[in-house]
Amino acid sequence: MLALSASTLPVGRDVIVAVVARYEEMLATLPHDLHGECAKQIARRISVGSGSETIYHSDGGHFAWTEEARPLDMQLSHLEGLRALFATPLQIGPHTFDTNIHFGVDRNEGVDAPTRVNSALASANEALANGRAIELFEAHRLVEAPWELSLHARIDEGLRNGDIWLAFQPQYDIGSGRICGAEALIRWNHPTRGPIAPNAFILQAERAGRIDALTYWVLENAITAALAINAKGERLQMSVNLSAQMVDKPDLVRNFSDIVSRRKIDPGLITIEVTETASLGNRAAAFHNLSQLRKMGFLLSIDDFGTGEASLAYLADLPSDEIKIDRRFVARIIESDRDRAIVASTIQLAHALGQTVVAEGIEDASTLALLRDLGCDHAQGYYLGKPEAFAGFERHYDASRMARLRGV
Numbered sequence: 001m002l003a004l005s006a007s008t009l010p011v012g013r014d015v016i017v018a019v020v021a022r023y024e025e026m027l028a029t030l031p032h033d034l035h036g037e038c039a040k041q042i043a044r045r046i047s048v049g050s051g052s053e054t055i056y057h058s059d060g061g062h063f064a065w066t067e068e069a070r071p072l073d074m075q076l077s078h079l080e081g082l083r084a085l086f087a088t089p090l091q092i093g094p095h096t097f098d099t100n101i102h103f104g105v106d107r108n109e110g111v112d113a114p115t116r117v118n119s120a121l122a123s124a125n126e127a128l129a130n131g132r133a134i135e136l137f138e139a140h141r142l143v144e145a146p147w148e149l150s151l152h153a154r155i156d157e158g159l160r161n162g163d164i165w166l167a168f169q170p171q172y173d174i175g176s177g178r179i180c181g182a183e184a185l186i187r188w189n190h191p192t193r194g195p196i197a198p199n200a201f202i203l204q205a206e207r208a209g210r211i212d213a214l215t216y217w218v219l220e221n222a223i224t225a226a227l228a229i230n231a232k233g234e235r236l237q238m239s240v241n242l243s244a245q246m247v248d249k250p251d252l253v254r255n256f257s258d259i260v261s262r263r264k265i266d267p268g269l270i271t272i273e274v275t276e277t278a279s280l281g282n283r284a285a286a287f288h289n290l291s292q293l294r295k296m297g298f299l300l301s302i303d304d305f306g307t308g309e310a311s312l313a314y315l316a317d318l319p320s321d322e323i324k325i326d327r328r329f330v331a332r333i334i335e336s337d338r339d340r341a342i343v344a345s346t347i348q349l350a351h352a353l354g355q356t357v358v359a360e361g362i363e364d365a366s367t368l369a370l371l372r373d374l375g376c377d378h379a380q381g382y383y384l385g386k387p388e389a390f391a392g393f394e395r396h397y398d399a400s401r402m403a404r405l406r407g408v
C-alpha cells in the first residue's frame, strides 16, 4: 500500500481499496506459513475480476489497485461483479473460508496519491462497518458539495414534480406463460443531470437520510398500481425493494402495517425483496422485523441470491417465500457449465425448502427455455419485458390477458 501511495498515479484512474471481512479471524485459524498464500489467493481473485495486474496489499486485509475511471453506474456494477467472485469460499490448504469483500473508491483525479489511497482506505473501512458493498469517496467533493447538501430537498422536489417515478417490470409464470407479478423499480430523470442510475441514487438517498421517505413513496405507488391491476379480477403480485439500510429500523413494521391497512390491500399481494447483505450490525433486529412482516402476510424474497455473503446460512436462518437468482448467474447459464450447475442446484435447494424461484436478467429465448427445463418458477428480464411506466406496463398486461382469453 505504501508503494502505491509513493507512486505517480496514471491519469484517468479511480483508486480502489478492498477490505476483506473477518481477515484477522481467518489468519488466526491458519498456520503461519499459509498467511502469504491467503493474501495471494485474494489478490489473484481481485486481479482476475478487475483486470489489474498489480494489486497492493497491507495488513488488516486491505488490497488496493487503480482502475479506469468509468462512469459511476458502470463502475458500481463492475465492482458488484467483482464482489460476486467472492461468493465462492476461499480454499487455503485444507481450510475453507466463507468471506466477503467491501470496497472504497476514490475518484478525486488530480489529488496526490497518498491522499487518494487514504480516502479509498477510509471509505472501504466505512463500507465494512456499515455492511455496505461499496462506499464512495465522492468525486470532486467540493464541486459536488452543494449538490449533496441539497440532495434532501431535491429528492423531495423530484417526488413532488414527477422527476422521480416508478417503473414496473413484469414477472412471468414460466409454466402458464402469464404475467403473475411485477417489480417496482425507482427512476429519476433529473432535469439537468439526466437519468440517474437507481443504484447510485439509492446510495445517495441513504446518505442524505432520505431512504425512508423514498421507500414509503415506492410502497404507496406500487400499491396503487397493484390495486389497479387487481381490480380487473386477476391476481398480480407486486414486488418492492427494501434497502439494507432500512431492514433493522425500529418503526419499519409499524409503517408497513399502517400503509397496507390504510390502503386496504391484502399484504399477501406484496413481496418485499431484501438482499443478503442486510446490515451486519443489527442482524437480530433485521431478522425480527422480517419475521414480523412475514407473519402479517407479506411475502419475503431474497434478492440477488448467490452474490451476498453466506447465502446458505441466510436461507437457513431467515424465513422467506421466494429467492431471486442474481442475473450474473442467469446470464451465463448457456455458456458456462459452472453457472448452470449453480443455478440448477439452487433451484432444487430452494424447492426443497418450499421456496418459489425467480430468475432475473433473462435476455434471450434459449436462457428462458433452459430455465424452464431446470424447473424455475418465475421469469423476469428484458427478453420478456423491460421496466416501464405504469401506462405501458398496463397495456402489456392487458394485451397478454386478452391473448389468453382468446386462447392465443
Ligand code: C2E
Pocket: 169, 184, 185, 186, 197, 198, 199, 202, 215, 218, 241, 242, 243, 244, 303, 304, 327, 360, 361, 362, 363, 380, 381, 382, 383, 387
Ligand atoms: P435489482 O433489485 O436487482 O433490480 C433488477 C435490476 O435488473 C433492475 O435494474 C432492472 O432494470 C434490471 N434488469 C431487469 N431485467 C434485466 C435484463 O434482462 N438484463 C439486464 N442487464 N438488466 C435487467 P435497475 O432498475 O437499474 O435497478 C438497479 C437496482 O437499484 C435494483 O437492483 C435495486 O437494488 C435498486 N433499486 C431500484 N429501485 C429501488 C427501490 O425502489 N428501492 C430500493 N431500495 N432499491 C431500488
Ligand code: CA
Pocket: 183, 241, 273, 303
Ligand atoms: Ca430487486
Ligand code: CA
Pocket: 303, 304, 324, 326, 327, 360
Ligand atoms: Ca436483483
